[in-house]
Amino acid sequence: MKMRALFVTVCALCLAWSASARAQLPAETCRDGRAAMDAGDSALAAGLLEECLATSQLEPEAEVQTYAALGAAYLAEDAFEDALSAYNMAFAIADTQHAAIANPTLWRNRGIARAELGQLEAALSDLQHAAGEMPDDVLTFLNMGFVYQQMERHADAVVSYDRIVRLEPEWVGAWLNRSSALLDAGMPAAAVADARQAVELEPENGSSLNMLCWTLIQDGRADTALPLCEEAVAIEPDTGAIVHSHATALEAVGRLDEAQALYQRAHQLDPDDPQITADFERTRHP
Template identity: 50%
Template sequence: MFRALLALSFVLTLQACSDAGPVTAQGDPCQDGEDALAEGNSEAAITSFEACLESVELEPAREAIIHTRLGGAYLYEERFEDALHEFNLAYAIAETQGVEFDNPYVRRNRGIARRYTGNTDGAIEDLEAARRELPQDVMTQLNLGGLYGELGRNAEAVAAFDTVTRLEPEWAGGWINLSAALLDLDLNDQAIDNARRAVEIDPESGFALNALCWALVMNSQYDTALPICDQAVDAEPENGAIVHSRAAALEGLDRIDEARELYARAYELNPDSETLERDYLRTRINAE
């Protein structure tokens, strides 16, 4: 599922962190953090919340909430280790101080932080708990879909991404992810249909075009795929996965020399991908 577009909308994350209720009065760093968070200024929020925790005497319940706010701001900045630390502190304060505290948005956000720090089991636990209370939350479904795909739980991934498309039918990313998940179930025709929907929504998006390109390649429709792959690469020339898709279309058309060159380029752009590395080495060895 390396081609799926998991575009994490952390604006939703920050807004959800604010749902835990009012924390402080006006005119102090805690409120400055709240104001910055509401404005989407995560860097300023981090500075203010850190100052709040260092300089203000807080009751345990308020302190726990401030840690969740700071965790949300870190999450926005993709500082996942820092975010997880803050969420864990909030839960620790609640447990040791007898504070009633278990907000489903915080569970979701900690699940996201756990996901991106490699704690898959903890991420699944948090996100599934959040989904039980927030069944229509896009961020929860989106991250669960990605995790399920990584774990090979492909039918569950399809269900999660299908929910995303129903909740946000005009967001191309949902259809892109659903298309990729359907390919993992070998439902190629459905994957093509969903990728076409993504292109209809955002015809200039290299990611949407790539979803359709790749679905067609996986269905061995190389002639149809290639011009779409060309458009995707034109839109996102520095994306290794997209370059790789075009290489696969060329290989399917027996244009091996061109494909080999693009496989090398794709691997150069994204050397951490096992898929890109495998095809680069395979075609390089065959050339020798």
């Protein structure tokens, strides 16, 4: 069971606007587009920035930044294909017009769009470039770790998440992601230790309790895991992954009849999860 704890916000994705870029964007729609992004209204910003690009004569660097901001607006709206097109246009203008890529978040954000579209190798290339220029950027390493997990490069994912643990040791997501990667890498005892740290940071967080429950099960300690699973379900009774962990713990301690009902419940909550579906099909009554 893999956990993806990506907390992407509009503010994290927005590119900074330099003073020179502001001076080169006189059109009202351009100003309104920037203001909409600053206010967190990415849908409005996308429309205004599109109009800005269609109606304004921009200097190359200002045009690059405007396309980059448009990409950020699309990214915040989960319009990943549109975001990638905007980022690709920004890079194309920079390349052909010899305009500078002044903000390395452009590489990171295009990497995020590519990852969401399944273009893992290209995403990794962009994210690695961003990491080289922004060695302390949590969002870059978070997405790089996710890409590595998708590519089943589990040791590399551990290294990426380890960087986040060092940068943000008080953030529960850092420990949860590294715990997940350690589990994928075949290191359940280390995964348990990270999950314990997450629970220490947020003892009433259902995801933290669930990760500790799940890692303990994988480490062969279902008896210890079961009460933690019960706590997690009490906090988040309608989360399929958490109900599934509880069912798995019950099955592991020999309480299959109870587990079957919970596998069915987990499948009702999250029918698209392949592991939940497999366990539901395996254990349901003929």
